[in-house]
Amino acid sequence: MAKLYSNAKIFHFHEKLEDVKAGRWSAPIHVRLKPTNRCNHRCGYCCYRNPALYLSERMDERDQIPPEKMRQIVGDLVAMGVQAVTLTGGGEPLCYPDITQAIEGLADGGVKVAMLTNGSLLAGRAAEVLSRRATWVRISMDAANGRDYARCRGVSEKEFDKVCGNIGDFIQNRRSECVLGVNFIVTEDNHQATLAFLELMKKLGADHVKVSGAVVSTSVGENAAYLAPLFDSVKAQIAEGASRLADARFAVIDRFHMPDSQQEAFERTYKRCPFAQCLTVIAADLNVYTCQDKAYTTSGLLGSIRDRSFRDLWFSDEVRQKLLALDPSRQCRHHCVAHGKNLALLDYIEADQDHLDFV
Numbered sequence: 001m002a003k004l005y006s007n008a009k010i011f012h013f014h015e016k017l018e019d020v021k022a023g024r025w026s027a028p029i030h031v032r033l034k035p036t037n038r039c040n041h042r043c044g045y046c047c048y049r050n051p052a053l054y055l056s057e058r059m060d061e062r063d064q065i066p067p068e069k070m071r072q073i074v075g076d077l078v079a080m081g082v083q084a085v086t087l088t089g090g091g092e093p094l095c096y097p098d099i100t101q102a103i104e105g106l107a108d109g110g111v112k113v114a115m116l117t118n119g120s121l122l123a124g125r126a127a128e129v130l131s132r133r134a135t136w137v138r139i140s141m142d143a144a145n146g147r148d149y150a151r152c153r154g155v156s157e158k159e160f161d162k163v164c165g166n167i168g169d170f171i172q173n174r175r176s177e178c179v180l181g182v183n184f185i186v187t188e189d190n191h192q193a194t195l196a197f198l199e200l201m202k203k204l205g206a207d208h209v210k211v212s213g214a215v216v217s218t219s220v221g222e223n224a225a226y227l228a229p230l231f232d233s234v235k236a237q238i239a240e241g242a243s244r245l246a247d248a249r250f251a252v253i254d255r256f257h258m259p260d261s262q263q264e265a266f267e268r269t270y271k272r273c274p275f276a277q278c279l280t281v282i283a284a285d286l287n288v289y290t291c292q293d294k295a296y297t298t299s300g301l302l303g304s305i306r307d308r309s310f311r312d313l314w315f316s317d318e319v320r321q322k323l324l325a326l327d328p329s330r331q332c333r334h335h336c337v338a339h340g341k342n343l344a345l346l347d348y349i350e351a352d353q354d355h356l357d358f359v
Contacts, residue, residue: 007341033086035099041120041155057297093117120162127170131173139181184198208252276326
């Protein structure tokens, strides 16, 4: 199976690389679009609903992009040449009433579409449209049985069987090469079920499972202390799952790391964030943010599109200056999913031009 997760993807976009290197402003490659903040689950470790984390700062669950504004956003993304859009939360994107129209508008315009979802509404028309038009769909589950699922997500135990049924139906009925992946976020409550979860997802026909650790704090030490007692057991279960279950049709993707082994993923030394020119976030509150790790925060706010278009805001001097002035060593002392990508980009940008031939 080809690598789905890679920090080197950006190096396939040569024109964008040269724009970033030369200081030219161009459209982002990828936009994370959050249509609604409404969610039908109540996960205790949700980064947008956990007051111990910073992403709940500006979150209002009532926020939702109006249909006419969504049509304008879709038109802008197509016209700007954005390559990909991930529909995510905020809330549950399938709670958004006009989600299928947004998917089809983007896909008709040549934009690749993906979705992060809890899977409870992945049925009917929405599932059919995603199976035909999306590049991938990834479902967050985090439990291997109905009892644990209900406890961690604040829903009925019946919801677990519903989501499992939706996964099986999606796989059986999908009409394209749409990849169906599943997230398993390790917590102190579910860590013993990691292998059982991998076994279940293979049985249901999922293409892959990504295993990662819960982020419970903005502190490296606090996150490490939370995950340390679980680490050896989870790693052993991942290794057994990868050895026994992985094949050409099913992959186990290990993203379970101790936070103190990735210190710079929380506290960075570099003073520039070139990846912020490649990916940005349009949120349900009609604000644009630097990235998913700073969505719904004052420090991540680039500007509002309530009374202007996304295209106008993105190409404005104010956004350009804010992003060029962004100093991760001072402003991003928290978890950062783009850290590895920034390291790769900075290595590329800062390479001595006179020595490039000595590969």
